[in-house]
Amino acid sequence: MPAYAQDTAPAQQEDVAPVPDQTGPTEEGEAIVVTGSILRNADEGPSPVTTVTAEALDQRGVSTIQEGLQQLVSNNGPAITNSFTANGAFAAGASAVSLRGLTTNSTLVLFDGLRAAYYPLADDGTRNFVDLNTIPDDIVERVEVLRDGASSSYGADAIAGVVNIITRREFEGVLARAQAGISSRGDAAEYRLSLTTGVGDLDTNGMNGYISGFYYRSESLANNQRPYPYNTDDERGICFEDVCGPNNVVNGLNGDGEFDSGVLTVTPAIVRPVDPVTGAPTGARYQQLQANCGNLPSYTLTAAERAANPSTPTTVCQEDFTSLYGNIQPEIERFGGSARFTAAIGETSEAYAQVNFLQTTSSYFGATGVVRGNAPAAVRPRFSTSTAGQPFAPGSGPLRLPVYVCPERVNCATSPNRTLNPNNPFAAAGQAAELRARFPVRQFDETVNRAYRAAIGVRGDISDNFSYNVDATAMHTDLRRTFEGYVYIQHLLDVIADGTYNWRDPSANSQDVIDYVIPTNIQNSTSDLYQVQGVVSGTVAQLPGGPLQLGVGASIRYEGLDNPSANPDDNGPTQRYFEINSFGAVGNRTVRSVFAELNAPIIDSLDINLSGRYDSYSSGQDAFSPKIGARFEPFSWVALRGTYSQGFRIPSFGEANSFPTTGFVNASSGIYTDSYLAPYGCSRATFSTCPSYIRGSYGLTSLATPDLKPEKSRSFTLGLVVEPIRNVTLTVDYYNIRKTDAIVSADTSEAIAAYYAGQPIPAGFNVIADAPDPNNPTLRPRIAFVESGYINAARIDSEGLDLGVTTTFDITDNIRWTSAAQATYIINLSQTQNDQTLSFEGTLGNYNLTAGSGTPEWRGSWQNTFDFGDFALTGTANYFDGYNLSAEDQFGPGTSGQCGFDPGFVPCDVDSYITFDLVGNWRINDNYDLYLTMLNVLDEMPPVDPVTYGAARYNPVQGGLGILGRYFKVGVKANF
Incomplete structure (x- = not known):
């Protein structure tokens, strides 16, 4: 199913980023394969596809493909950003999208239509995903984002959609780029250098080869480099209706x-x-x-x-933890190289070979102080x-x-x-x-991820009516994670017993003693993927509307993960580190698949598409995934499209083959009883006055469950495409996704309630009490950890609308205006378990999955480009909706919108957030282009949010790059 990188994207795709639904033929009418299909077709398919070209990202001032994908309006909920991983995230050093708010493990990421190896660390210790930082930016031609279920084409994980990274088929000449950026405050600098050179023309020489290399660096940014209230734990200056926040210093x-x-x-x-x-x-x-x-x-x-x-x-x-140790973004360094050779074989076939290497280093000192384990030990x-x-x-x-x-x-x-x-x-x-x-030693975390990938393939014609393609890929990732500044428990007990550590004057301790108590911990992990697949497709008959096309294929792949725990529990209670999580997973599996697709143009105005895939896993699971789609064009200016599909997500290695995994959540009043809180001098109604011991976080420890079933999904889309006048396109797409047998941690509420009520703990759970409150040592301790296994027990629903408007007009002979507006509206994102439905849209929920970054209902962008010939000016407005400080997974069904997390000194509804970016591109001559970028022109800081725990008093997903403030970039491209 490669979406052939060899085929040129439509010229109009390059005008803006992203452009919806521009996935039809090239200007010459050549048929191409688009994401979600194995057939070469000159017509648009029934599924909505967003195309993002490399040139369009330049127009928008985006430095990397990773950054551009994070700005997709359909990316919502528990996404992983590079900035979030600087605050103790499980998947440190990585980036991932979450289409439709269905988490990172329900969005499939492909390279030229082929799968990629998982990032060795899992999101929240359980969710496998592909790290967007492994994308070789400078050889990417375009990215196609299929906003529809696609398990019928690609198998597991393609529930919410597919992101297909399509690299260049060929390149001739020399392309060099240099870029630098810095904020208006003189910090958060970034640098980018790249060089690509190629020779040969496939059409005239029958061959092409190119090599490409790049270097990228982004400097770290600390909280104390930004204004109040993002730079301190003192919230006394945050006030609402005469109520001001506490001093958390x-x-x-x-x-x-x-x-x-x-x-x-x-x-x-x-x-x-x-x-x-x-x-x-x-x-x-x-x-x-x-x-x-x-x-x-x-x-x-x-x-x-x-x-x-x-x-x-x-x-x-x-x-002041935030001021002293807080990080907004880590230091990131990426470099790598790629090479590709493509050659014609005879008159009707061609073969290619491609290799890629990328190394990404992400490091930071300290954290916000909100997440355990990132301030001095x-x-x-x-x-x-x-x-x-x-x-x-x-x-x-x-x-x-x-x-x-x-x-x-x-x-x-x-x-x-x-x-x-x-x-x-x-x-x-x-x-x-x-x-x-x-200890007077700051903790330091560093991840170094090396990704090696190779792909080979051959394609051609079997006859006038049938063609074939065979592809193989191998990808290996090496991840080294370094922890410094973490106390080893037994060694601490040793120096306490022999008196060799000087507590009175820590500066007098020798380096040998410090290294003994705080030894460096290095965790090495790997992930592998090998895949071979073949497809035969062609025309089997002629129908009134055109050729009846059939494609069949088969695939076999191996997936393996070796992520040993950096701090295993089974070493005993003292042969461990403080504050390093014990999560890890080790496993492998082989997947055998067969698939087919049939496209039937019944009449000129109606196409029917049928596809299906059967996957069999060596771990014992199997699944059949069918899909039907239709596109109806009653008039030349209007089209109706729709799909129905079934899909699945295979249990992750983190769910089926993991070590115990603990995630921490902030305690809320809902987990306590008034009778328990009374001796601590507070109640559920006055929870904000409870001691910090009561309000602190507690751990939810999940245990592996090898016999889990796959999650199943059914989804359907219904869309309308209207072109009322030439060069104006309106699109509306409705989506509805339901996952059943969703894998979740068992509901711990009954176990928590039983503990605080002094009753027996239900079977299947283990509650571990914290140490007593030092100020109330005789009172019943609060909960430190609740242990439970994973279960197939939930139903998850995601429903919403995608809206798009694109226009292109020649204002004069020398001025062209291109405008593209896109928005996604989440109607419903909910989870049903134990006959209780929890709704999350417009709130901080699912709080446990999103790190409190929430599920805003609206996300949108509006981009306008004025092309004056040798100069183009692009302005983009980015909209991220507000949300309510509530979460039904914390406060129960029906509490959405009731401000359960509202601390009283901010409005219970966090404001929406709008930023505006401006980019100027100047073509100096045929060989040189200069571009100037001003991001966040109005220097708008993110809305204050004291509840989201992935950052200090703002939402790192909503805030995005806006927390950098006004940001300038300058770059030059040379093309020979």
Whole structure:
């Protein structure tokens, strides 16, 4: 099913990006294969297809194909952006689209119609996808986005749609590009260099070969490089109807200037005396081990504040996580090379061979402080359990500095080599010290992904009526992920027992001691794909409307994933790292497929298309996917089109072959009972006043389920294409997708409710309690983790409209105006499970899947280009709808629009977001083009959203590149 990269796209496709439904013949009327079909056809098919050309992306000022795909209006919900992965995302270093809001695993990404290897890390530890950063930008001719189910052509995962990356068939000459960009604030710089050169003309020489190489770099951007409120944890300046936000700076002051947070500092180390055997406090108030707060601000409590906070040190250190450690985007470096050779074989056939290599490095220091594991390593009672719920030491509980230390590290109280613990100020009095501290080492995360791909193929004519094509591809990815600054639990216990780590003066520790406590963790993962397929197609009869075409094909492919856990649970409770998630998956499978397609032009105005595919998996699953489509043109200026299809998604390696996977979600009032909250001094109605211990995140740990069934889907589309006058096209497409047997984590609400009500936990669940609240140590602890397996139990519905208008007019002999407006409206995105339907459109839901980035109902763009001959000016308006601060997966059915997450100091509806981009292209002469870009011309910052946890007080999907502010690019292209 390659959509032949060899065939030239229609000239009008290059006018704007994206152009909907321009997938018919070339200007010469040559028949081509479009995405979603195996037939060569000069007519448009029944499915809606958006075509994005490389030239059009240049017009829009887009630097990479990845960036352009993220701007698709049909991309919604739980997409993965490069900026989001700088905040501790599971699939760090990657980018992926989510068509129709159906998550990254329901959108299939192809290279020249062939599958690509999965990214070794899974979205949320479970969803396999293809990383958009592996696209070789400078050899891409166009991208076709099929906005329809396509399992009948491509098999698994093509439920919401297909993104087909189509590379150049041939290139002759030299094309060089240099580009640089920087924000108006002088930061977030980016650079791009590329060179492509080719020789030969297929038509005249019978051969063509080209090579291409590129380098791309994007500098990191920290939160403290952007204005308030994106640069701090202090929300006191965010106010709505006379209610202002809290100061979330650790040990920060209230709006009235008083201290009452009760949050204990962990920088520098603080201790209080406890009984060395029972651990019971023998002194209530903590004290600092170090003389001062170093570079952090300090505050000395008043007598009244000390009385109200009996365990807080007299002087506290204030730590603004977002300002100190927050990242908006990582540092990204990409480089690679491609080569292709194509040659004619006789008069009717040709063969090609292509290789690609890309390396992408994404790295960052710190994070927002909202996501666990990305600020300097902490040691405190809150983290007395590991990420997947294992206690880090026998008996769990807070860390203690013992009375005695010794080289043997065990039985120090009776060791002849014992000495009083130099870090314990209470040792001489025979008391242990309960410890809370933070290591003075910032955590560093880096992913280096190397992708190797090769493809070969041959195509030609069997006879006057039949043609064939055979293609093979192999792709291998190597991913190295480096974690620095993460504490290894056993080594921490070792240096506590032998006294070799200096808690009083961390700067006095040797590098050897620091490296022992915080050793570098390197995780190596791989992913592989091998595929061979063949297609025979041609005309079998003549019908009144034209040739009856039939295509048949077969395919075999191998998929393999080896992603070992970077922090496996089965090493034991102490042979692990703090805060590195344990997720991972290892598996492989072979897939055998046969498929066919029939296109019948019944009459001149009516085409019927039938297709089907059968897939058989070595893991025991199989599926048949049929599809029927029709296109009816009663008049030359109007066409009706529609499709009905069935599809499937195979269980991912992360669902069927994974290690335990934990995702963290922020606690909401809905998970508690008033009787449980009462001893903590708050209620569900006053949840924002609850202690931060209660409002913190908890882990949902999912366990692999090997016997899962495939998810099944049925979808249909119905569209109208109208050209009321020449060069004006209007399109309206309705889509309706339903997934059944959807794979979800078991509903944990009953288990959570049972725990907080003090009742037995239901079968199939395991609830792990957190360490007690240090300020309320006798109260029942909150939940730290809930463990459960995956199940085929849900139904997911996605329904909406795609709207498009394109126009092209010659205003004068020298001025041409091209305009394209596109919008997607989500009517319904919902999930039904246990006879309860949760609706997410227009809200932050599905909160667990989208990291709180939500499901806005509308997304749109409007692009206008004025071409003056040697100069063209393009303006693009980008619209991202607002949404309500609610999510029914957190607050239950019927709570949509009720502002369940509303903290009170912002409106419960986040504003919509509009940005405007301007690009000028100047053709200096036949060989040189200069282009100037101004993104976000009005310097509009994203709307304030204090709830989305993928970024600091804004939505990283809605905000997109807008958080960079006004941004300038300049570039030059040389073509010889």
